[in-house]
């Protein structure tokens with residue numbers, strides 16, 4: 001008994017049909033509804049007893065095709081929720097090869113580590129970090145942040161044994177930073193949320209004051225976490241200013257560049273990210289603005305020695321030898337918390353090779369200029385008002401109602417999602433509900449934004 005097909009020719013036919021259905025999904029990404037709630041009857045069909053016997057590949061293919069319309073919708077050009085990449089059909093090729101190789105990329109001597117290291121070298125080069133920078137491809141920025149801040153924490157413990165560690169980040173920080181502090185045992189309360197200025201960037205004066213206060217109270221400041229592209233409004237902290245403070249105070253400088261680090265490729269905004277070359281560690285996502293299909297994040301650590309000190313403690317049964325399968329000088333398990341790992345680097349490698357960095361740069365630049373276009377359209381509409389500056393790729397605005405403004409704007413966002421026409425989200429800006437439109441999608445066109453604004457204005461009129 002093996003689990004291989006009994007009838008390979010029939011299986012091939014099914015597999016080719018599945019490939020066609022997957023390509024159809026991508027080729028027709030613009031068509032149909034953006035998002036559709038999972039129907040009750042489909043939920044009921046899925047709620048089966050534990051399968052004791054199997055079904056045919058052909059039946060399974062039909063079941064797979066039946067669920068494909070009910071993804072979040074981020075492949076569609078009018079998906080504006082959160083910060084999600086749109087993915088590419090070329091990724092399907094890498095995923096097929098990767099699934100066939102079924103490689104565990106935690107270690108051992110095979111092609112996985114070779115390609116992962118190449119991707120890390122490219123990533124460091126793009127971000128302007130030194131060539132010896134180490135790193136791994138992670139599931140996402142949340143995991144990359146944990147991976148990086150452990151290195152920062154360990155170094156602080158070595159330098160300040162027994163010190164009560166405290167770290168600093170702007171009030172617009174992503175929740176994954178607080179979560180990392182919690183998981184690493186530093187404690188959520190040891191993360192100081194520093195107020196932001198009117199541009200939603202961390203206030204450097206307030207940061208310095210907080211560091212001084214903690215030092216005066218005998219605490220041990222150890223890290224500053226800057227944000228390059230805050231998830232709410234797209235603000236970019238003054239990274240050079242943060243790097244200066246970290247250098248003067250001897251603090252670890254980590255940047256969360258989940259989506260915003262990609263803007264280093266932009267001719268118009270790139271200068272604001274130049275100081276990524278000065279970080280001790282960087283976390284960002286290939287699955288957001290880079291458009292690699294989920295999931296692919298990245299952590300980069302400037303000092304490979306410190307990186308290894310935090311993770312390289314392999315037990316005997318995983319020991320190196322010079323030759324054979326246990327050889328190879330890069331084992332990802334020496335650079336992060338996981339042993340068994342997917343071959344994620346493969347799809348990043350093929351993505352960068354297939355499209356080239358210039359095409360990604362064009363996507364990023366187009367989304368940035370689309371955000372400015374959206375801003376102009378909002379400014380031109382009497383009833384619409386911007387609620388935050390548009391620094392990058394996110395617009396936060398609202399319809400100006402006479403009463404129940406927050407409720408009605410939230411209503412508009414949900415109604416739009418349920419209409420299938422577009423999927424903006426909402427957020428809170430200075431205690432007011434904003435409709436939030438994020439642009440990290442290589443398929444979005446200006447006409448999609450026109451459709452969105454026209455719909456919002458019309459819905460607003462009806463709700464007045």
Ligand SMILES: *Cc1c(COP(=O)(O)O)cnc(C)c1O
Nearest residue numbers: 083140141142174229231258285
């Ligand atoms: C998305 C995001 C994260 C979390 O990244 P994941 O890949 O979802 O784990 C962190 N910070 C910012 C600014 C983000 O946009």
